[in-house]
Each structure stands twice: as structure tokens, then as C-alpha cells.
Amino acid sequence: MEFFFSQVLSGIASGTIYACLALAVVMIYQAIHHLNFAQGELAVFSTYLAWQMLEAGLPYWIVLLLVVLLSFGLGWFLQMVVMRPFQNAPMLSNIVVFIALFTIFNSLTGFIWGHDIKTFPSPFGFGPLVENLGISRHQAAMMAISAIILTILWAFFRFTRIGLAMRGAVSNPVSSGLVGVNVMAITALGWGMASAIGAVSGLLVAPVVFLEPNMMLSILIYAFAGAVVGGLTSPGGAVLGGFIVGIVESLVSTYVPVIGAELKLPIALTLIIVVLLFQPAGLFGRRDIQRV
Amino acid sequence: MTSLLKISDLTAAYGTLTVLHSVALEMQAGEIIALLGANGAGKTSTLRAICGMIDRKGTIDFKGKPTSHLRTEAIARLGVSHVPDGRGTFSSLTVEENLQMGAMTRRSRREILEDINTWFERFPRLKERRRQQAGTLSGGEQQMLAIARAMMLRPDLLLLDEPSFGLAPQVTEQIFRTLADLRNSQGTSMLIVEQNANLALEIADHAYVIETGSIVMGGPAATVMADDAVRASYLGY
Numbered sequence: 001m002e003f004f005f006s007q008v009l010s011g012i013a014s015g016t017i018y019a020c021l022a023l024a025v026v027m028i029y030q031a032i033h034h035l036n037f038a039q040g041e042l043a044v045f046s047t048y049l050a051w052q053m054l055e056a057g058l059p060y061w062i063v064l065l066l067v068v069l070l071s072f073g074l075g076w077f078l079q080m081v082v083m084r085p086f087q088n089a090p091m092l093s094n095i096v097v098f099i100a101l102f103t104i105f106n107s108l109t110g111f112i113w114g115h116d117i118k119t120f121p122s123p124f125g126f127g128p129l130v131e132n133l134g135i136s137r138h139q140a141a142m143m144a145i146s147a148i149i150l151t152i153l154w155a156f157f158r159f160t161r162i163g164l165a166m167r168g169a170v171s172n173p174v175s176s177g178l179v180g181v182n183v184m185a186i187t188a189l190g191w192g193m194a195s196a197i198g199a200v201s202g203l204l205v206a207p208v209v210f211l212e213p214n215m216m217l218s219i220l221i222y223a224f225a226g227a228v229v230g231g232l233t234s235p236g237g238a239v240l241g242g243f244i245v246g247i248v249e250s251l252v253s254t255y256v257p258v259i260g261a262e263l264k265l266p267i268a269l270t271l272i273i274v275v276l277l278f279q280p281a282g283l284f285g286r287r288d289i290q291r292v
Numbered sequence: 293m294t295s296l297l298k299i300s301d302l303t304a305a306y307g308t309l310t311v312l313h314s315v316a317l318e319m320q321a322g323e324i325i326a327l328l329g330a331n332g333a334g335k336t337s338t339l340r341a342i343c344g345m346i347d348r349k350g351t352i353d354f355k356g357k358p359t360s361h362l363r364t365e366a367i368a369r370l371g372v373s374h375v376p377d378g379r380g381t382f383s384s385l386t387v388e389e390n391l392q393m394g395a396m397t398r399r400s401r402r403e404i405l406e407d408i409n410t411w412f413e414r415f416p417r418l419k420e421r422r423r424q425q426a427g428t429l430s431g432g433e434q435q436m437l438a439i440a441r442a443m444m445l446r447p448d449l450l451l452l453d454e455p456s457f458g459l460a461p462q463v464t465e466q467i468f469r470t471l472a473d474l475r476n477s478q479g480t481s482m483l484i485v486e487q488n489a490n491l492a493l494e495i496a497d498h499a500y501v502i503e504t505g506s507i508v509m510g511g512p513a514a515t516v517m518a519d520d521a522v523r524a525s526y527l528g529y
């Protein structure tokens with residue numbers, strides 16, 4: 001029982017990482033209704049920027065602030081300059097652009113910073129939070145920061161007019177224009193926010209998995225799984241989904257011997273398929289009901 | 293006195309397909325104008341051109357200001373509200389949030405809340421369903437919501453695209469009573485597109501008839517109503 005419990009905890013710990021990135025995925029989805037494959041690579045790029053600044057001797061918290069702002073600007077720029085011409089293009093064109101962005105940022109990161117693994121510091125340290133609990137201070141901080149981001153986001157969407165405008169722009173872009181909302185700017189804001197959240201998740205993940213250009217690849221698949229399990233329309237659901245994916249991953253790879261570490265990735269993909277089959281809106285997502 | 297809306301030589305296209313040819317139309321503040329025409333004549337396209345939702349060329353002056361180069365959201369901020377073809381419901385938002393979306397261009401929270409309450413009094417069905425997803429409303433309720441949402445902008449000009457479309461006769465009647473009432477109480481100017489010409493001509497001051505993208509007739513509603521060709525084509529008697 002104690003072993004089971006510690007496996008669940010370890011699942012929660014990795015789930016935190018998935019949850020954080022799943023949140024960024026859902027943000028973009030809220031703003032543009034597409035899953036952005038390039039999200040993880042953007043986050044890696046942001047994390048390398050942070051690494052460079054840390055190498056230059058800037059203090060961690062200044063770096064965090066700068067990187068969040070820069071990432072926000074980068075997301076904004078990508079929407080305004082790169083994605084804008086594709087706003088009325090078919091879904092497939094958007095997907096191709098995402099793949100292009102994915103490749104560009106992945107190669108760019110490798111080109112600038114090389115492919116060797118770098119260590120990345122944590123301001124929280126890796127000592128145990130409490131003796132024998134199996135959760136490090138860094139992992140605890142990740143959970144706390146995810147919870148803070150989530151609360152801010154929830155309040156943003158629930159109580160602010162810009163948050164409402166963002167939900168409205170997704171629900172009906174044409175009508176949003178007709179009531180005076182600048183849909184382009186709102187979408188760019190969504191990209192900016194998602195990139196900023198992605199950067200935070202990158203900075204939190206890097207100390208755990210080490211920094212290298214493909215750091216986010218498998219994590220993003222788990223994050224997608226988390227977002228899909230929780231529901232793409234629900235930021236809170238995405239976070240919970242991230243934890244569920246982390247726990248399922250940890251338990252299945254421990255108790256189903258044939259799976260082991262090598263077959264961990266298919267678990268995420270299986271989860272995505274099962275959820276899409278039986279609960280397409282996710283466990284906590286809202287299904288849009290449309291009456292004509 | 294400058295006209296509220298003055299359109300001349302307006303051409304509009306979907307890609308390479310030109311659907312409006314040199315349309316001219318004029319209305320004064322406080323008036324209700326009916327735009328009549330058969331299916332596919334270009335009524336919806338005319339409203340879309342006014343709001344910058346499709347490519348257009350020509351002159352569209354609103355309150356004396358040229359607007360044919362502006363983007364949709366900028367035209368809305370000048371005070372043009374549009375109840376679009378298909379009602380334009382924000383289906384995943386609640387009824388109340390739909391009304392708040394309508395007031396996006398306004399600042400005063402207190403006034404917005406007051407207006408929402410006024411509309412809830414006018415349409416109690418919307419009040420009962422205020423926290424419900426707007427996509428779950430019936431067609432008639434969504435049409436009421438669309439009109440209320442458009443009025444939340446406090447527009448100087450309200451464009452309505454077939455407000456009676458797909459509605460039961462009693463609901464249609466209620467909608468048109470509301471429109472007449474709005475004009476009487478607030479002096480709201482309206483440009484109404486309707487297939488149901490009888491209804492539209494009843495409350496309109498002036499009417500225009502559009503055929504394959506060109507205005508073929510315009511004048512006082514009574515005159516248009518008395519025209520033999522109009523009676524045969526659009527009024528059915």
C-alpha cells in the first residue's frame with residue numbers, strides 16, 4: 001500500500017509538469033481553436049533564452065520576468081505576423097504552419113545552443129519538502145505555481161471583460177467583430193499569454209529533465225493527453241487531466257510489467273483515443289450545444 | 293443636414309464574384325428603411341458591405357464620415373449594430389454574457405447592468421435563462437437575444453437581417469412589435485432586410501428593392517407597396 005501511495009505521488013509529481021503545459025495548450029485552444037504543436041518548442045526556446053541570461057549572471061527572478069515578457073511578445077508577434085494570413089485558411093493549412101513553427105524553433109534552438117544536455121537551476125532546491133513524503137521542494141513549488149497561474153487564469157476568464165471578449169471571439173469570431181471586438185488583437189493576446197505560460201512551464205521542467213532541444217517533445221504529448229482528458233474548453237480540467245495522465249503513467253508502468261519505461265508514451269496516446277471515443281469533450285469540458 | 297447613412301456606387305464581392313453593382317441608398321436619422329428582394333438578390337451582402345464583412349468599393353458615409361475603408365470592429369464602435377443572418381449567437385456563452393458582449397464598446401459598468409435589466413424586463417424568457425448556454429435557446433429566443441445584444445451597443449443605426457426567418461407567426465409579431473416600440477421610445481434608426489415584405493413595409497418609412505445586386509426601386513413605403521410589380525413579386529397579392 002505504501003509502495004502504491006508513493007507511485008501515486010511520483011505520478012502527481014510528473015503530472016505537475018504535464019498540467020502546466022496542458023494549461024498553455026488549453027489557453028491557445030481558447031484563443032484560436034487549434035491545438036498548437038509548436039507550443040512545446042516555443043517553451044524550450046524560451047527556456048534556452050533564460051539559460052543564456054542566467055549564464056550572463058542575471059538573477060533568477062529577473063530572468064523569469066524578462067523571459068515571460070519576451071515570450072509574451074514572441075507569441076503576440078507569431079500571431080500578428082505568421083498566423084494572421086491563415087486566419088480564414090482551412091484547418092489543414094493551420095496544422096502545416098504549426099508543424100513548420102515546430103521545426104523552425106526546434107532547429108533554431110539546436111543551431112544556437114547545440115544539442116548537449118545542460119543543467120538548469122531551481123531557485124527552490126531539490127531537498128525533500130517533508131521527510132519521507134517523496135516530494136521535493138521543486139516539485140512542491142511547481143504545484144504551487146501551477147495553482148497560482150490557474151487561479152489567475154480562472155479569474156481572468158470569469159471576471160474580466162477582456163477574458164469575456166476572448167471567450168466570445170472563440171465562440172463566434174464574426175459576431176465579435178460586429179460588437180466591436182478586435183478579434184486579431186484578442187487572438188494575439190491569447191498567443192502571448194500561452195507563450196508566457198509555456199515559458200514558465202519550461203523553466204519549471206528544465207531542472208527536472210535537463211535542458212536539451214527535444215526536452216518538451218514527450219512532455220507535450222502527455223500535456224496534450226492531459227488537455228484532452230480534462231477537456232480543451234476547461235483550464236481547470238486540463239490541469240486535473242495532466243495529473244491524471246501523470247498518475248496513470250506512473251501506475252501502469254509500475255504494475256503492468258510488459259509496459260515498462262519504453263512503452264510509456266503509448267499510454268498517453270491510448271488515453272487520448274479512449275477519452276475522445278467515450279467523452280469527446282473531456283471529463284470536465286463543456287460540449288457546445290447548438291440549436292438551429 | 294447630413295444623412296445618417298449615405299451609400300453610393302457601392303460594389304462588393306466574394307473573392308472574384310461581384311454580387312453588388314453600384315448600389316445607392318440613403319437614410320435619415322430616426323427612419324426605418326426596408327430592403328426587399330428575392331433570395332440571393334444581395335440583401336445580406338449589402339448589410340455585410342456596410343459592416344466591412346466583405347470586400348467592398350464605393351462610398352459609405354455614416355453620420356457624414358466615410359467608412360468604406362474601416363474594419364468591422366471600427367464601424368461597430370462608430371455606432372452601427374448588426375443582427376446578422378443566422379442571428380450570430382455566441383452559443384457557448386451564457387445568455388447574460390451574450391448581452392455583455394454586445395456592450396463591449398461601452399465603458400460604464402453601471403449603465404451596462406441597467407441596460408441588461410431593461411432587456412430582461414422586455415424579454416422575461418431571456419431572464420429566466422440568463423445563466424443558460426445561449427446555444428440551447430429556441431430560434432425565437434435567440435432572435436430576441438440577438439436584438440437585445442445588438443441594442444446593448446446603444447447603436448445609432450441597427451441593421452437587421454431577416455429577423456423573422458424561421459420563426460412562428462406569433463414570435464415574428466412579437467419581434468416586430470419590439471422593433472416598432474424601440475423606434476417610438478428611443479428613435480432607433482433601422483435598416484431591415486426581410487423576405488416577409490408585408491411585415492417590413494408596415495413599419496418602414498422608406499423601402500428599396502434589390503434585384504441581382506442592383507437597386508431597382510426606392511421610395512416611400514406606401515409608394516413601393518402600391519407598385520404593381522412589387523405586389524406581384526414580393527407581397528403576393
Ligand SMILES: Nc1ncnc2c1ncn2[C@@H]1O[C@H](COP(=O)(O)OP(=O)(O)O)[C@@H](O)[C@H]1O
Nearest residue numbers: 306309311329330331332333334335336337338
Ligand atoms: N459566402 C459567400 N461566398 C460566395 N458567394 C456568396 C456568399 N454569400 C452569398 N453569396 C452570393 O451572393 C449573392 C447574394 O447573396 P445574399 O446577399 O446572401 O442574398 P440575399 O441575402 O438577398 O438572399 C448570391 O448570388 C449568393 O450566392
Ligand SMILES: [Mg+2]
Nearest residue numbers: 335336337377
Ligand atoms: Mg440573406
